[in-house]
Amino acid sequence: xxxxxxxxxxGAIPTLLILIALAFFMIRxxxxxxxxxxxxxxxEIEANLRxxxxxxEPLPMQFVRYLGNLARADFGPSFxxxxxxxxELIMTGFPVSLRLGGSAMVVALLFGISAGSLAxxxxxxxxxxxxMSLSMTGISIPNFVMAPLLILLFAVYLGWLxxxxxxxxxxxxxxxxxxxxxxxxIAYVARLTRGSMIEVxxxxxxxxxKAQGLPMYKILIRHALKPALLPVVSYLGxxxxxxxxxxxxxxxxxxxxxxxxxxxxxxxxxDYTLVMGVVVFYGVLIIVFNFLVDLAYAWLDxxxxxx
Amino acid sequence: xxxxxxxxxxxxxxxxxxxxxxVKDLSFRLERGETLGIVGESGSGKSQxxxxxxxxxxxxxxxxxxxxxxxxxxxxxxxxxLRRMRGRRISMIFQDPMTSLNxxxxxxxxxxxxxxxxETVSKKAARSRCLEMLEAVSIPEADDRLDRYPHELSxxxxxxxxxxxxxLLNPEILIADEPTTALDVTVQAQILELMRxxxxxxxxxxxxxxxxxxVVAGTCERVLVMQGGELKEQGEVRKIFYEPQHxxxxxxxxxxPRLDEERVExxxxxxxxxxxxxxxxxxxxxxxxxxxxxxxxxxSFRVHTGGFWGHTRELKAVDGVDLELAPGETLGIVGESGxxxxxxxxxxxxxxxxxxxxxxLLGRGxxxxxxxxxxxxxxxxxxIFQDPLASLNPRMTVGDIVSEPLWTHRPDLDKAAVRQxxxxxxxRVGLEGRELNRYPHEFSGGQCQRIGIARALxxxxxxxxxxxxxxxxxxxxxxxxxxxLMDLQAELxxxxxxxxxxxxVVxxxxxxVLVMYLGTAVEIASREDLYERPSHPYTRALxxxxxxxxxxxxxxxxxxxxxxxxxxxxxxxxxxxxxTRCRHAEPRCAEEIPELRAVGPSRVACHRAEELLETV
Ligand code: SF4
Numbered sequence: 001x002x003x004x005x006x007x008x009x010x011g012a013i014p015t016l017l018i019l020i021a022l023a024f025f026m027i028r029x030x031x032x033x034x035x036x037x038x039x040x041x042x043x044e045i046e047a048n049l050r051x052x053x054x055x056x057e058p059l060p061m062q063f064v065r066y067l068g069n070l071a072r073a074d075f076g077p078s079f080x081x082x083x084x085x086x087x088e089l090i091m092t093g094f095p096v097s098l099r100l101g102g103s104a105m106v107v108a109l110l111f112g113i114s115a116g117s118l119a120x121x122x123x124x125x126x127x128x129x130x131x132m133s134l135s136m137t138g139i140s141i142p143n144f145v146m147a148p149l150l151i152l153l154f155a156v157y158l159g160w161l162x163x164x165x166x167x168x169x170x171x172x173x174x175x176x177x178x179x180x181x182x183x184x185x186i187a188y189v190a191r192l193t194r195g196s197m198i199e200v201x202x203x204x205x206x207x208x209x210k211a212q213g214l215p216m217y218k219i220l221i222r223h224a225l226k227p228a229l230l231p232v233v234s235y236l237g238x239x240x241x242x243x244x245x246x247x248x249x250x251x252x253x254x255x256x257x258x259x260x261x262x263x264x265x266x267x268x269x270x271d272y273t274l275v276m277g278v279v280v281f282y283g284v285l286i287i288v289f290n291f292l293v294d295l296a297y298a299w300l301d302x303x304x305x306x307x
Numbered sequence: 308x309x310x311x312x313x314x315x316x317x318x319x320x321x322x323x324x325x326x327x328x329x330v331k332d333l334s335f336r337l338e339r340g341e342t343l344g345i346v347g348e349s350g351s352g353k354s355q356x357x358x359x360x361x362x363x364x365x366x367x368x369x370x371x372x373x374x375x376x377x378x379x380x381x382x383x384x385x386x387x388x389l390r391r392m393r394g395r396r397i398s399m400i401f402q403d404p405m406t407s408l409n410x411x412x413x414x415x416x417x418x419x420x421x422x423x424x425x426e427t428v429s430k431k432a433a434r435s436r437c438l439e440m441l442e443a444v445s446i447p448e449a450d451d452r453l454d455r456y457p458h459e460l461s462x463x464x465x466x467x468x469x470x471x472x473x474x475l476l477n478p479e480i481l482i483a484d485e486p487t488t489a490l491d492v493t494v495q496a497q498i499l500e501l502m503r504x505x506x507x508x509x510x511x512x513x514x515x516x517x518x519x520x521x522v523v524a525g526t527c528e529r530v531l532v533m534q535g536g537e538l539k540e541q542g543e544v545r546k547i548f549y550e551p552q553h554x555x556x557x558x559x560x561x562x563x564p565r566l567d568e569e570r571v572e573x574x575x576x577x578x579x580x581x582x583x584x585x586x587x588x589x590x591x592x593x594x595x596x597x598x599x600x601x602x603x604x605x606x607s608f609r610v611h612t613g614g615f616w617g618h619t620r621e622l623k624a625v626d627g628v629d630l631e632l633a634p635g636e637t638l639g640i641v642g643e644s645g646x647x648x649x650x651x652x653x654x655x656x657x658x659x660x661x662x663x664x665x666x667x668l669l670g671r672g673x674x675x676x677x678x679x680x681x682x683x684x685x686x687x688x689x690x691i692f693q694d695p696l697a698s699l700n701p702r703m704t705v706g707d708i709v710s711e712p713l714w715t716h717r718p719d720l721d722k723a724a725v726r727q728x729x730x731x732x733x734x735r736v737g738l739e740g741r742e743l744n745r746y747p748h749e750f751s752g753g754q755c756q757r758i759g760i761a762r763a764l765x766x767x768x769x770x771x772x773x774x775x776x777x778x779x780x781x782x783x784x785x786x787x788x789x790x791x792l793m794d795l796q797a798e799l800x801x802x803x804x805x806x807x808x809x810x811x812v813v814x815x816x817x818x819x820v821l822v823m824y825l826g827t828a829v830e831i832a833s834r835e836d837l838y839e840r841p842s843h844p845y846t847r848a849l850x851x852x853x854x855x856x857x858x859x860x861x862x863x864x865x866x867x868x869x870x871x872x873x874x875x876x877x878x879x880x881x882x883x884x885x886x887t888r889c890r891h892a893e894p895r896c897a898e899e900i901p902e903l904r905a906v907g908p909s910r911v912a913c914h915r916a917e918e919l920l921e922t923v
Contacts, residue, residue, distance in 0.1 A: 204401060205409040210363055211401075212421045212472070213394035222420060226411045302456040303410060 005291075012287045016280075020070070023279040024063055027272055034079035034270045053079065066276070075277035080269045086277035089262055094281075097251065097258035101243045103174060104181035108239070111182075112189025113232065117220065119190065120197035120228075131190060138187030143246050147180040147253045164255040177254045181246050185239055189232055197228040226300060233297050237290040244282055309336035309375075310512050311360075311480060316372035316382070318355045318364065318536075329355045331536045333372075337480065342506060342513040344527035344544070346520055346559070348781035352536035353516050357482050361399060362389045376480075395425040398473040402485035404465035408457040414441075415453045418472050425476055440471040443508075444501060461872040462644075463494035470501065474509060481506065482514045487522060491643040491808060493869045496852035499526055500868065518781065520559060521854035524548060525861035532556045544858045560856060562786040564815040566838065567855045573793075574786035574815065598669060598769055598802050599632040599655070605663035606647075606654045610877065622877050624650040626826040627664070629903070634769065637796065637803040639817030639834075641810055641849065645873055647826040648806050652772045655804070656688055657681070668770070686716040689763035693775035695755035699747040699762075706743030709733065709762045716766055728765060736761045737791060753784035760791065764799075772804045777812060789816055810853050814838050822846045825876055825884045832909030842911040842920050844889045845869075883913070891915055 033055070035046050050056045054065060069076055075086035119131040154176060155163035162173050200206065201224055209219045248260035255261075259278055266274035298304040318330035330352040337343050347353040359370035360381050374381040376397070381389065393399075401407040409417055415434065422433040434453070441449035444467040457465055466486060473481060483502065487495035503526060506513045515527055523530050524544065531541040532555065540553040551557045561575040606625040625647040632638050640648045653659045655666050657673055666673045668684055676684060692698040699708055709729045713720060720728070730740040736757040747755055756776060763771050773792065777785040793816060796803055807813050813820060820837045822830040822845065830843040841847045848869045855861045871888050874880055880887050886896040895914055906916040913919070 204403060204406040207363060208399075208401060208407045208469075209409070209417075211361060211393055211399040212424070213390050213392070214420065214424055215390060218420070218424070222416075223409050223412070227409075301411065303458050 008291050008294075012291075015287065016283055019283045020067070020276070020280060021063070023276055024066060025059070027267070027270070027275050028059065030270065032270050034272060053077075070280065075280070076273040078266075078271055078274045080266065080271040080274060086273050089274060090259065090277055090281055093257065093259035093262045096256060097244075097247055097260060100174065100177055100181065100251070100256060100258060101240075101247050103178045104185065104243055104247075105236075105239065107178060107182040108185035108189055108243075109232070112186045113193050113229070115186070116190040116193025117197050117225070117228070119194040120201060121216075121220070123198055128194075132194070135187035135190045138183045139191075141183075143180050143184060144249050144253065146183055147176070147250060150176050150180055151253075164253070177250050177256055180253075181243060181250050184246070185243065188235065188239070192231050192235055193228060196231045197224060200224045200228045203227075230297065230301060233293060233300060236293045236296075237286070240289050241286050244286070310339045311337040312373075312375040313337075313356075313360070314373045314375075316356060316359065316370065316374060318352065318359045318368060318370045320365070321367045321369075329368075329536050330359070330370075333533075333538050335531055335538070335541060337512055337514060339479075340506075340510055340512055341529065342503075342515060342527045344523035344530040345514060345516045345533060346518065346523055346530060347533035348518055348559075348783065350535065351533040353533050354484050356533075357399070357484065357514060357516060361393055361397060361482070362386060363399075391425070394421055394473075394478070395476045396478050397480040397482065398476070398478040399482040399484065400466070400469045400473045400486050403489045404462055404469050405457075405489070407469060408465055410457050413454050413456055414468055418453070418468075418475065421472060422475055436475060437471070440475055441468070443474075443505065444468070444471045446471070461494075462490055463497060463872055466490060466494075466498055467501065470498075470505070474505060474511065477509055477511075479512060480514065481511045482516070484516045485518070486515070488517070488519070492810065492852040493643055493848060494872070495522075496854070496866070496868050497870075499854070502526065519854070520548075520563065521856040521861070524856050524858045525854055532559070548856065548858050559782060562782045563856060564786075564789075564811040565856060566811045566814065566850065566853050567857060567860055570815060570834075574790055596670065597631040598634045598636075599630075600667040600670075601628060601630045601655060601664070602667075603664040604628045604651065604654055604661065604666065606650050606659055607662040620877060623662075623826050623879075624876065625654060628821075628823070628826075628828050630821060630828070630831070632770070632802050632804065634802055635796065635800045636819065637805055637817045639813035639820040640804065640806045640823060641808065641813050641820060642823035643873055644808065645825075645876060646823040647876075648823050649774055651823070652690065652774050652804060652806055656685075656690055656772065682716065686712070686766040687769045688772070689766065689768040689770070690772045690774060691756070691759045691763050691776050694779055695752055695759050696747055698759055699755060701747055704744050704746060705733070705750075705758055708747070708758060709765055712762065712766050729761075732761045732765045733758075735764065735795070737787075751784075752780050753787060756780065756784075756788050757791070760788075760795075764795065767799070768801070770802045770804070772806070774806045775808070776805075778807065778809065785812070792816065810838075810850060822849065825873065825879050827884060827912065828903055828910075829885065829912045830909060831903070832911075836907070836909045840907070840909075840920065842906050842909055842916045843885075843913050844891050844915075844919065845885050847919075848888075885913075891919060 035049055047056070054062060057065070066076070075090070078084050078086050078089055081089060115131045115135070119128040122128050151163050154161045161175050165173060206219060206223060209223045214222075247258065248263055250256070251258045251260035252264050262274060263278040265271070266278065313336070314334040316330055316333040317328070320327040320329055333352070333356050335343070345353045345356070355364065355368070358364050359368070360374050362381070364370060370382050372382055379388070415437065418437040419430060419433045422428060422436055423430070428436070437453060438449050441453065446452055446464060446467055452460065457468070460468065486502070487498050490498060499522065502513065505511065515523065517523060527544050529542065530544050530547045532539045532547065532553065534555050539555045540547065540551065547556060548560070551560060558575065564570070564574060604625055605623065605627055607621050607623045609619045610622045628651055630638065640651065642648050650659060654661055657666070661674070668687065673681065673684065703711075706729060709732065710725050713725050713728065729743065733742060734740040738754065738757055738761070747758065750758065776792070777788050780788060789812060792803065795801060803816070805813060805816050814834055817834055819831065819833050821828055822837070822843065824845050830837065830841070830846045832842075837846065838850065841850055848867050851864070851867045852869065855864070867890070869888050874887055880897070882898050883889070883892070883896040883901050886892040889896065893915070899914065901912045901914050903910050903912040907920065
């Protein structure tokens with residue numbers, strides 16, 4: 001267990017380094033720089049600025065310097081929001097994104113698992129076909145299409161829900177973004193659950209439980225759910241990554257001031273440090289989360305032992 | 308009045324290929340306190356008939372008829388009422404204790420919920436009931452075991468737990484569907500004994516479903532014989548065995564090789580009579596150079612033990628085995644599962660890396676060969692596996708499967724020559740030679756095994772290793788395959804290594820037999836010596852665990868049953884590895900490792916072999 005964690009930790013370092021390097025050089029390859037915004041600056045001022053931020057050094061030097069700062073958990077100052085450090089920006093944006101993404105995950109799991117189990121129990125009936133075709137739709141419509149459609153329907157025509165912004169942090173503002181973000185995940189989770197549930201329901205130990213006189217709903221909850229959810233648990237890692245990616249788009253569409261929005265703004269303004277900060281932060285987050293998922297898996301499946 | 312009275316029971320399945328009539332007009336009774344056997348091969352409808360009584364048929368199955376139990380017709384009883392009976396008044400145990408218990412729940416979780424489903428008792432009371440039951444089925448340290456997961460128990464232990472769970476509510480009827488088929492003979496003997504005890508103690512009436520007549524002989528009072536969904540014969544157990552009326556019952560009885568009778572040259576298999584004359588077997592040509600010599604062979608695996616620190620440890624699967632095999636000879640290898648017999652076979656073929664020792668084929672050490680020579684050697688060494696269908700690639704035609712080895716090993720042959728050889732070998736194994744373009748799933752288990760044998764034969768090997776080649780087959784098919792292997796050997800002078808857990812089949816086919824226990828050889832002897840004068844206590848226990856298809860003999864025989872389970876191969880007992888289960892163990896056995904040494908004509912690894920031999 002300890003040895004396993006250590007191995008996973010060491011294994012994550014090269015992954016993270018590659019990620020940082022890719023992001024670092026790619027954003028610098030993009031044309032333009034952080035200081036050619038609205039008004040052209042005087043050449044001397046710009047040169048001074050570049051020197052202050054070490055942008056005049058050769059790229060490899062900058063990279064090494066960046067890594068050095070990272071090692072001290074210092075993401076550096078933002079180029080765009082001059083008075084803030086990147087760390088401060090992440091700290092303001094992340095809670096908002098966490099609320100959005102976390103709710104989306106919870107919604108996805110709740111609805112996905114129930115719909116998938118229902119479809120599995122009623123395999124090859126109309127319920128099953130309905131669930132499956134709905135989820136096919138959910139998977140195939142990208143959320144940047146789904147979100148405007150939802151806004152159009154619920155905010156513009158029906159006027160039930162606000163079209164964007166945070167409001168005063170009211171739940172009503174969260175409904176549409178959460179749904180848009182969760183829909184494809186509900187669909188994936190439902191399909192996964194259905195598949196594994198069907199398989200589990202065919203296993204001999206389910207027959208044993210029936211022969212012992214347990215009613216179907218208890219068999220489902222006590223015997224079938226845990227093994228059927230194992231594939232869903234392994235999917236939690238990729239799902240988080242997908243939700244994070246999705247939130248970048250969704251926050252933009254709904255004007256939610258989360259981390260995704262900072263990321264897009266930062267990329268547009270060539271705010272190198274901000275973009276890098278978000279990338280590294282999310283990278284670490286996904287790696288940690290994947291590790292937790294594997295631990296949860298081992299905890300759920302008594303046969304899995306890490307050593 | 309009978310406890311259960313079944314009349315005109317029919318079971319049908321809707322399948323894409325039309326309706327399958329699995330059970331046809333079955334009528335029988337089960338009396339109070341009686342043990343009734345239902346015997347039949349696969350497809351006989353024996354399991355489906357009882358599953359229909361429990362309302363447990365698959366979704367596409369339908370049953371009609373009458374099954375009268377305590378004033379109810381089980382077949383038409385509404386599901387809600389039937390469910391209240393299941394587990395409480397009629398309970399069932401299944402074949403495979405590995406998969407019939409939920410691997411994700413502790414035993415306590417699965418057992419307590421059964422009690423609490425049918426009775427309103429506190430969790431604590433339910434738990435103590437479970438404990439009592441685990442003790443009744445002789446599970447040691449039951450309190451600790453109750454909180455474990457099924458995979459932490461051995462197969463025999465798991466079947467005991469299944470039995471305990473099925474008896475929790477003291478049901479009137481216990482249905483056991485092939486309860487010992489997945490177990491080793493030693494464990495089977497324990498479980499059958501336990502079931503006999505319990506049904507007396509709890510006055511449970513039992514229906515025992517099995518393909519194995521010998522199991523029925525010692526356990527049941529009355530027997531039904533089924534074939535193809537129909538009841539062929541029913542009667543008192545002695546009548547079925549001593550005066551079988553139906554031709555099918557007679558054939559079944561003759562198809563199984565028996566340990567209690569003189570060995571017959573040829574098993575009755577109802578099929579064509581092979582070409583080879585009986586008795587014309589090559590046998591162990593004295594003085595011939597051995598074809599295969601294995602010296603001090605060792606194989607070990609690294610195993611993760613989990614835990615906080617995550618250790619790995621060494622598991623010695625085969626720990627120093629020597630053997631020799633002459634041309635034209637058959638060596639049988641027996642032992643409980645986990646004794647290393649299959650690993651030994653794979654090591655000889657170099658399918659797993661050796662941790663030590665030597666394998667010499669025709670006087671040449673396999674480890675000295677370069678890869679080109681090894682490839683050539685491989686064509687002399689072939690293997691056939693237990694599960695015939697799974698070992699054939701489902702996407703390849705029979706022609707491709709059988710000719711594949713030729714393409715790699717015989718590039719000199721052209722297409723026509725390959726085809727000719729394939730057809731020839733298919734005919735040789737009793738197929739028609741016209742199956743080239745068909746796929747494995749179109750064939751029955753026995754035919755698939757023939758295809759597997761054809762693939763092994765096509766390179767004209769000198770040695771074929773048969774790893775449990777007949778364990779997955781019905782008895783009549785089993786007899787055909789055994790006869791085929793013996794014919795082929797007589798005709799082609801093949802050497803065979805025949806690995807099986809069925810001691811009677813091994814006696815039938817082998818010239819010499821090697822008995823393995825926890826990775827070591829405990830006895831090697833000729834067939835006659837081993838079965839008539841077994842010297843090692845383990846061999847004796849094995850042989851006396853094999854049930855005999857003869858009710859009188861089976862019930863009156865003195866047994867040397869083994870107690871307990873195989874110890875973990877991870878830390879085998881000191882000294883003699885068998886000592887934890889040996890009834891003859893003495894202090895010396897814990898200290899000195901017994902060498903494999905000559906005792907009379909046999910070679911035995913036991914300190915007390917000589918004394919014990921006198922007590923046979
Ligand atoms: S050496 Fe001792 S323990 Fe081992 S088999 Fe012989 S008598 Fe039994």
